[in-house]
Amino acid sequence: MMLENTLHTVVDRKQSFVKDEFLVKAGHDFKKLYVIHSGALKTSITTHEGKEQINGFYLPGDIVGFDGIASQKYSNNISALTNTLVCELDYDELMVLVSKNPPLLKMVLNLLSLDIINYQKLMICYSQKKADERLAAFIYSLYFRYAQRGHSSLNIKLSMSRHDIANFLGLTIETVSRIFTRLQELDILSVKGKYIHIKDINKLTKIANEL
Amino acid sequence: MMLENTLHTVVDRKQSFVKDEFLVKAGHDFKKLYVIHSGALKTSITTHEGKEQINGFYLPGDIVGFDGIASQKYSNNISALTNTLVCELDYDELMVLVSKNPPLLKMVLNLLSLDIINYQKLMICYSQKKADERLAAFIYSLYFRYAQRGHSSLNIKLSMSRHDIANFLGLTIETVSRIFTRLQELDILSVKGKYIHIKDINKLTKIANEL
DNA sequence: CGCCCCATTGAAGGGTTTCAATTATCGTGG
DNA sequence: CCACGATAATTGAAACCCTTCAATGGGGCG
Numbered sequence: 086m087m088l089e090n091t092l093h094t095v096v097d098r099k100q101s102f103v104k105d106e107f108l109v110k111a112g113h114d115f116k117k118l119y120v121i122h123s124g125a126l127k128t129s130i131t132t133h134e135g136k137e138q139i140n141g142f143y144l145p146g147d148i149v150g151f152d153g154i155a156s157q158k159y160s161n162n163i164s165a166l167t168n169t170l171v172c173e174l175d176y177d178e179l180m181v182l183v184s185k186n187p188p189l190l191k192m193v194l195n196l197l198s199l200d201i202i203n204y205q206k207l208m209i210c211y212s213q214k215k216a217d218e219r220l221a222a223f224i225y226s227l228y229f230r231y232a233q234r235g236h237s238s239l240n241i242k243l244s245m246s247r248h249d250i251a252n253f254l255g256l257t258i259e260t261v262s263r264i265f266t267r268l269q270e271l272d273i274l275s276v277k278g279k280y281i282h283i284k285d286i287n288k289l290t291k292i293a294n295e296l
Numbered sequence: 297m298m299l300e301n302t303l304h305t306v307v308d309r310k311q312s313f314v315k316d317e318f319l320v321k322a323g324h325d326f327k328k329l330y331v332i333h334s335g336a337l338k339t340s341i342t343t344h345e346g347k348e349q350i351n352g353f354y355l356p357g358d359i360v361g362f363d364g365i366a367s368q369k370y371s372n373n374i375s376a377l378t379n380t381l382v383c384e385l386d387y388d389e390l391m392v393l394v395s396k397n398p399p400l401l402k403m404v405l406n407l408l409s410l411d412i413i414n415y416q417k418l419m420i421c422y423s424q425k426k427a428d429e430r431l432a433a434f435i436y437s438l439y440f441r442y443a444q445r446g447h448s449s450l451n452i453k454l455s456m457s458r459h460d461i462a463n464f465l466g467l468t469i470e471t472v473s474r475i476f477t478r479l480q481e482l483d484i485l486s487v488k489g490k491y492i493h494i495k496d497i498n499k500l501t502k503i504a505n506e507l
Numbered sequence: 508c509g510c511c512c513c514a515t516t517g518a519a520g521g522g523t524t525t526c527a528a529t530t531a532t533c534g535t536g537g
Numbered sequence: 538c539c540a541c542g543a544t545a546a547t548t549g550a551a552a553c554c555c556t557t558c559a560a561t562g563g564g565g566c567g
Contacts, residue, residue: 130420133505138420152416154409160416180401187395197408198365204415205363205371209341209349211422212466216523247546255423257524262547278532278546294344427555458514468556473515489514489564 098173102165108149109163115153117173121145124169125244127253128152128161139253140207142166142245146234148174151200166244211255214294219254220264221293224274228283239283268292309384313376319360320374326364328384332356335380336455338464339363339372350464351418353377353456357445359385362411377455422466425505430465431475432504435485439494450494479503 099122102108108119111130119126126149128141140161143149153159154176183190210222227241243250251258268274273289275282283289310333313319319330322341330337337360339352351372354360364370365387394401421433438452454461462469479485484500486493494500 130416132420132424138424140416140419151409152412155406155413160413180398184395184398184401187391190391190395190401193405194408195366197405197412198362200412201363201408201415202366202371204412204419205341205351207419208351208415208422209343211419212464213343213349253423258546259525259548260523263523266547469514470516470557471555474555477515 099170100173101168101170104165104167107162107164108171109159109161111159111162113159115150115157115159115176117175118148118150118179119163120172120174121147121149122170122172124171125166126163126169126171127166127245127249128163130161137162137252139249142249142253144230144234148196151197154197166249216254216256216260217264217267218292218294219256220250220261221268221273221289222295223250223254224281224283225286225289225293225295228286239286241281241283243279243281310381311384312379312381315376315378318373318375319382320370320372322370322373324370326361326368326370326387328386329359329361329390330374331383331385332358332360333381333383335382336377337374337380337382338377338456338460339374341372348373348463350460353460353464355441355445359407362408377460427465427467427471428475428478429503429505430467431461431472432479432484432500433506434461434465435492435494436497436500436504436506439497450497452492452494454490454492 102124108126121143123145125145126143126147127139128143128149129137129139132138141149149163150159152161179193183193210219214222224241227243228239231238231241245253247258247261251261254261265274265276268289269276271288273283273285273292275284313335319337332354334356336356337354337358338350339354339360340348340350343349352360360374361370363372390404394404421430425433435452438454439450442449442452456464458469458472462472465472476485476487479500480487482499484494484496484503486495
C-alpha cells in the first residue's frame with residue numbers, strides 16, 4: 086500500500102500481536118490507525134446483549150481504525166485472527182503531515198471513501214443476497230483481495246473459523262457448513278477445513294452475483 | 297450543519313430538484329457534494345440484474361456524495377424523494393479550503409468517518425436483525441435523526457413509499473405492511489399511510505434492539 | 508367519479524434457523 | 538508418537554420466518 090511507503094520514514098513503529106489478542110477495544114480513545122504488515126485482523130462490535138458481531142476481516146496492506154475518527158473513540162474492537170504484525174500510524178501526526186501534503190490528504194480521503202464503498206457493498210450483500218450467494222461472494226472477495234495484493238491463487242487458507250464466517254455473514258455455522266458441502270457437490274470448491282481450492286471461479290462469481 | 301455555515305460565503309449555489317428527479321447517476325464523474333437544505337434524498341445502486349437497491353435516505357443537514365471520492369465517479373444514484381433544495385459543494389474547491397484550514401479538514405474527516413459508522417450500523421442491522429427489528433430500527437432512526445435536528449416529534453411523515461422502505465430494509469412490501477399492522481396491534485405505532493405516530497417509544501427501541 | 512397505483516391481507520411454499528446427534532480436528536500431556 | 542479431551546465442523550429433522558403468489562381494499566389525481 087502506497088501510504089505505508091510514503092510514511093515509513095516518519096511513522097514506522099512495528100508491533101506484533103498474537104492470535105486472539107485485541108489491538109483495541111471499542112470505546113477506548115482513538116489514537117492510531119493500524120496498517121497490516123502480515124497476518125490478519127477482524128473488527129467487531131459488541132451488541133447490547135453482549136454478543137459479538139464481526140463487521141470486517143482485514144488482510145496485509147489494509148488500514149484499520151477509521152471508524153474512530155468522528156468520536157475520537159474506536160467504535161469497533163480490533164483483534165488478531167492469527168499472529169499479526171502491524172505498523173501503527175499516529176492519527177494526530179498523520180493529520181500534521183496531511184495538512185502540509187495535499188497528495189497525502191487525497192490518499193487519506195480516498196481510503197476513507199473506499200471504506201464507505203466497501204461497507205455499502207456489504208450492506209447490499211446482506212440485504213438482498215441469499216445464504217449461498219453471501220458465502221460465494223465472501224470466498225470470491227478473499228480471492229480477489231489476495232489477487233489485488235499480487236497473490237493470485239485459487240488456493241485460499243481461511244484465517245478465520247466457521248463461527249467467524251457465519252457471524253460475519255449473518256448466518257449460522259450450520260448453514261455455512263451446509264453451503265460449503267453444496268458448493269463442493271457442484272464442483273465449484275473443494276474444502277478441507279481451513280483450506281479452500283476454487284475449482285470453478287466462473288460459477289463462483291455467478292453464484293455470488295458479482296461481475 | 298456547521299459545515300454549511302462555515303462555507304456559505306464561499307460555496308453557496310442552491311439548487312432545487314423535484315420529486316423523483318436524479319441529482320446524479322452512478323458512474324458519472326464526481327464533482328460535487330450535496331448538502332440538503334430542505335426535502336429528502338435517497339441513494340441507490342443499480343444491480344447487475346438491473347434492479348434498484350436503496351442504500352440510504354437523507355434528511356436536511358445531511359451531506360451526500362462521499363462515495364465518489366475514491367474513484368472520482370459516483371458509486372450511487374442520488375435522487376429526490378420529494379421536492380428538495382440542496383447546496384452544492386464543489387469538491388476541488390473544498391479541498392483547497394481544507395488544506396488551508398485544519399479545523400475544516402477535521403470536520404470533513406469526521407463526516408466521512410460518521411458515514412462509515414453509519415454504514416457499519418446498517419450492516420449489523422441487516423446481518424442480525426429480523427424483519428420487525430429492522431422496521432422498528434428504521435422508524436426509530438427517523439425519529440432520532442429528526443430529533444437531532446431539533447424537530448423532536450413522535451409524529452413522523454414518511455417521505456418514501458412502502459416500496460422504498462422494503463427495498464432499503466431488504467424485505468418485501470408485504471412484510472413491511474404486515475409488520476406495520478403488528479406494531480399497531482401492539483399499541484406501539486399508529487400508522488395512516490405516510491403518517492406515523494409513535495405511541496410507545498420505549499417498546500419501539502426495545503424491539504429495535506437499540507439503547 | 509372512476510381509474511390507477513399503492514397498500515393491505517390471506518394462504519402456500521421455500522430457505523434458514525434451531526435443536527440434537529455425530530464426526531473431525533487440534534492441542535496437550537502421557 | 539500416540540492417546541485423549543476439548544473444541545470445531547458436519548449432518549439430519551422439525552419449526553419458524555419471510556417470500557411468493559393472489560386477491561381485496563383504499564387514496565390520490567386527472
